[in-house]
Amino acid sequence: MFTRIIHRATKIHNHHSLNIPRRQMSMGTTTETVVSRLKSCGLLQTKGLIGGKWTDASDGRTFQVNNPATGDVIASVACMGEKEAKDAISSAYHAFGHWSKLTAADRSSRLRNWYNLLIQHKEELGQLITLEQGKPLKEAIGEVGYGASFIEFYAEEAKRVYGDVIPSTLPDRRLFVLKQPVGVVGAITPWNFPLAMITRKVGPALACGCTVVVKPSEFTPLTALAAAELALQSGIPPGVLNVVMGDATKIGNSLLESPQVRKITFTGSTAVGKKLMAGAAETVKKVSLELGGNAPCIVFDDADLEVALKGSLATKFRNSGQTCVCANRILVQEGIYEKFTSAFSNAVQNLKVGDGFTEGVVQGPLINEAAVQKADSFIQDAISKGAKVLVGGKRHSLGFTFYEPTVISDVTNEMLIARQEVFGPVAPVIKFKTEEEAIQIANDTNAGLAAYIFTNSIQRSWRVSEALEYGIVGVNEGVVSTEVAPFGGYKQSGLGREGSKYGLDEYLEIKYVCMGNMG
Numbered sequence: 001m002f003t004r005i006i007h008r009a010t011k012i013h014n015h016h017s018l019n020i021p022r023r024q025m026s027m028g029t030t031t032e033t034v035v036s037r038l039k040s041c042g043l044l045q046t047k048g049l050i051g052g053k054w055t056d057a058s059d060g061r062t063f064q065v066n067n068p069a070t071g072d073v074i075a076s077v078a079c080m081g082e083k084e085a086k087d088a089i090s091s092a093y094h095a096f097g098h099w100s101k102l103t104a105a106d107r108s109s110r111l112r113n114w115y116n117l118l119i120q121h122k123e124e125l126g127q128l129i130t131l132e133q134g135k136p137l138k139e140a141i142g143e144v145g146y147g148a149s150f151i152e153f154y155a156e157e158a159k160r161v162y163g164d165v166i167p168s169t170l171p172d173r174r175l176f177v178l179k180q181p182v183g184v185v186g187a188i189t190p191w192n193f194p195l196a197m198i199t200r201k202v203g204p205a206l207a208c209g210c211t212v213v214v215k216p217s218e219f220t221p222l223t224a225l226a227a228a229e230l231a232l233q234s235g236i237p238p239g240v241l242n243v244v245m246g247d248a249t250k251i252g253n254s255l256l257e258s259p260q261v262r263k264i265t266f267t268g269s270t271a272v273g274k275k276l277m278a279g280a281a282e283t284v285k286k287v288s289l290e291l292g293g294n295a296p297c298i299v300f301d302d303a304d305l306e307v308a309l310k311g312s313l314a315t316k317f318r319n320s321g322q323t324c325v326c327a328n329r330i331l332v333q334e335g336i337y338e339k340f341t342s343a344f345s346n347a348v349q350n351l352k353v354g355d356g357f358t359e360g361v362v363q364g365p366l367i368n369e370a371a372v373q374k375a376d377s378f379i380q381d382a383i384s385k386g387a388k389v390l391v392g393g394k395r396h397s398l399g400f401t402f403y404e405p406t407v408i409s410d411v412t413n414e415m416l417i418a419r420q421e422v423f424g425p426v427a428p429v430i431k432f433k434t435e436e437e438a439i440q441i442a443n444d445t446n447a448g449l450a451a452y453i454f455t456n457s458i459q460r461s462w463r464v465s466e467a468l469e470y471g472i473v474g475v476n477e478g479v480v481s482t483e484v485a486p487f488g489g490y491k492q493s494g495l496g497r498e499g500s501k502y503g504l505d506e507y508l509e510i511k512y513v514c515m516g517n518m519g
């Protein structure tokens with residue numbers, strides 16, 4: 001975490017060195033207006049939530065949350081560690097006894113209240129997301145609707161956690177299967193969807209009767225805290241949902257080491273996911289992981305050009321390329337290559353970059369300086385190995401962490417940009433000849449989250465969907481996420497599924513009850 005804070009500081013410093021006016025350490029007008037609006041409706045919480053009480057760090061430490069578009073400080077937030085994490089685990093453990101014994105209908109109605117409050121505050125929450133994460137306001141408000149949809153869906157599913165009766169192998173026995181909540185859940189979430197990555201975990205956990213300790217990203221804790229405030233208002237009892245943030249390693253280790261925590265659910269980088277999986281072994285916790293992707297987006301000769309353009313732009317440039325299901329490699333068949341690449345480049349050239357609060361902006365800043373340097377270094381590596389920049393390829397003249405939407409061609413699957421997630425607005429284009437070659441290139445990676453194909457052939461749609469080693473396949477569609485469908489990856493992109501009826505399984509234990517002497 002502290003490295004990250006240094007990254008933010010570096011960002012501001014670099015901005016200064018680029019000779020662009022800076023507003024570091026003071027609030028700009030937009031930040032000020034939004035902050036005062038959020039304060040007036042009680043949605044600017046800056047302390048952790050433990051046992052239903054807003055709590056300072058025990059040693060009084062805080063860290064700053066910045067607006068990535070301006071460098072403005074939005075707020076100082078409690079910087080917590082081991083002690084607070086342990087207190088939060090203990091609160092969640094005690095609350096579990098009561099919460100898990102409520103009727104499903106009771107839990108459902110409280111989740112429904114929470115959903116209603118999230119929707120009532122869609123505008124304010126959207127503004128808060130834009131403020132601390134940077135995505136354009138329209139996209140941020142879209143995230144509130146998407147994030148809230150998990151709470152609504154699981155308010156409904158809470159009532160459908162059925163068990164089973166198994167036909168017995170002996171006449172005097174009766175065999176039952178009960179589904180019971182796993183217990184206290186530790187949920188660690190990233191900054192790219194500050195609300196939705198939390199609700200996608202907390203919704204099913206609470207529906208099943210689990211209680212939760214959430215550790216949001218240090219970049220975007222304010223949205224998590226605002227959502228938690230609304231959860232309190234909705235009648236979710238103290239201790240059922242706790243939020244602690246600050247020292248990621250200390251909080252993470254406390255969650256891993258505690259025998260009271262029965263499950264770790266994580267969304268974030270593959271590297272941290274592997275550490276958590278290893279750390280969970282000591283206490284044999286259930287683990288679900290939503291990790292990084294390396295999505296191929298395959299455009300076949302027989303694709304509808306307009307559909308392919310719209311779909312690939314959406315999947316590549318949503319959230320400035322900072323989503324785990326963003327296309328990381330655009331594979332284009334040779335027959336449509338020239339036409340597609342030129343139309344795609346034109347469209348990318350016209351994407352409006354700027355502060356997410358500015359009307360018409362579709363590309364906000366990247367989250368931090370490290371993200372800019374990653375994009376730059378991947379592009380340099382590709383150029384050194386023969387790739388060509390068609391559009392963009394460098395920092396945007398707006399400074400800070402704004403980056404030019406970029407298209408590079410003549411990319412091969414050996415370049416860094418095709419091997420790893422760039423997590424920025426850079427679209428590498430790879431030319432291929434045959435369907436077999438496209439499948440081979442697409443599957444030649446350790447990741448396996450999302451893949452996209454564009455084709456008008458029904459046979460090819462099935463054939464390629466089945467051959468792709470990915471948990472999610474979009475066919476002629478670039479935006480695939482929804483609360484009603486299972487989301488998750490093959491290979492090193494993760495374990496388990498979120499959303500849909502399958503998302504509940506991650507928070508349930510299966511208990512077999514064998515009753516004898518029943519003849």
Ligand code: NAP
Binds near residue numbers: 193
């Ligand atoms: P990250 O660096 O792995 O951080 C994710 C979370 O883990 C943050 O809350 C972070 O805390 C925390 N963390 C970091 N080190 C930790 C440790 N040693 N122990 C416990 N927690 C620790 O990932 P990110 O940069 O925020 O997110 C981007 C990544 O998430 C990308 O790879 C993306 O593909 C992936 N992602 C996957 C999905 C999916 O559904 N598969 C969805 C969204 C994003 P701090 O921020 O406080 O350091």
